[in-house]
Amino acid sequence: MEDKFAAKFVSQKISKTRWRPVTASSLQQPDVFATGSWDNEENKVSLWTAADFGAINLDEEYQGDPKLLCDIKHNGDVMDMQFLDQERIVTASSTGSISIFRHHHSNQTLSLNQKWEEAHHHVGSNMRAPCTGVVCNSPDIISVGEDGRINLFRADSKEIVRTIDDADSSTMHGVTFLRTTEILTVNSIGQLKLWDLRKQGNDPTQVFSVTSERVPLHCIDRHPNQQHVVAAGGQDGMLCIWDVRHERMPVSLMNAHEAEMWEVHFHPSNPDHLFTCSEDGSLWHWDASAEIAEKPSFLLGGRNTSNILRSSIVPPNANQSLASVWLSMDPTKGRLEITNLLPSSTLSVNSLDILGQHLVCGTDAEAVYVTRSLFS
Secondary structure, rough: HHOOEEEEOOOOEEEEEEEEOOOOOOOOOOOOEEEEOOOOOOEEEEEEEEOOOOOOOOOOOOOOOOEEEEEEEEEEEEEEEOOOOOOEEEEEEEOEEEEEEEEOOOEEEEEEEEEOOOOOOOOOOEEOOOOOEEEEOOOOOEEEEEEOOEEEEOOOOOOOEEEEOOOOOOOOEEEEEEEEOEEEEEOOOOEEEEOOOOOOOOOEEEEEEEEEEEEEEEEEEEEOOOOOEEEEEEEEOOOOEEEEEOOOOOEEOOOOOOOOOEEEEEEOOOEEEEEEEEOOHHHHHHEEOOOOOOOEEEEEOOOOOOOOEEEEEEOOOOOOOOOHHHHHHOOOOOOEEEEOOOOOOOOEEEEEEEEEEEEEEEEEOOOEEOOOOOOO
């Protein structure tokens, strides 16, 4: 796989990478991605084009590597980042603020379009609290933070629409939409919580726990087609799969990375494929689409995976014909292939994003890795 990736050295530690979305009816290929930086003297939000990028061997001279379109200063570390639409990017800052930046195509510039200062702060003090996660469902924006607060914004409103002040007594590290009116959050004591935004009050609808050990969860993603299937990863590098209809404990716990898992993403149009990245410098492709083999096994190049599946429980009431492959990780039924996509271990891989055949990831080694031929 490594000969399909190009490395672009950007002189900044990259905390987040995101492809600009393309419309469902468009035949256009993804060609622009955004990066956000952290732990630099001056952090930035940057837009890059990969339009002329081809399959390049890392040992060869780069031809047509990603090119910078424009960038803009960002106050604080970029803790999270999402495209609101094709022109606007929402960022979460370590200063507690939420910002919207607009891309002006005519002259290739970025400008600050909207900002909510100190959206996250510690109650009873002037101390700002980092905003750790943001998710968009235009025009709605949801943010979570170290202050245990959930905020609901609307892109064209200067006021915060709603705040759940005491949503969590611990730090919330990630958030995603389950449905239009429901969100899922993960926190620093190993809990996944479901919130119904139609209900008043500060209490979640459901609370799910990984184990009694309270290992922090850092990231979460929802299956694009089967909304009840949820993946999360955390401090111990474990991959957790939940069925939020049936179980308060994960359906599967899989030993994965050797350090913190920073992001997990189902492929948006081919969700039998899942991708994770970690503090240990690895970027993993989990392929659950393999046909039943004569000798079923878990495969990972260069690593013993005999203990990769810690537990596997399919809810007894689940309709097996409709059950996701991620809910039936039984070694006697199929094969899970795992590939480390980066050619060698590097510093922390902090973020990844996938769209079609296109994948981009950002690292603490001040490099961005890009491929536009993920499955070929």
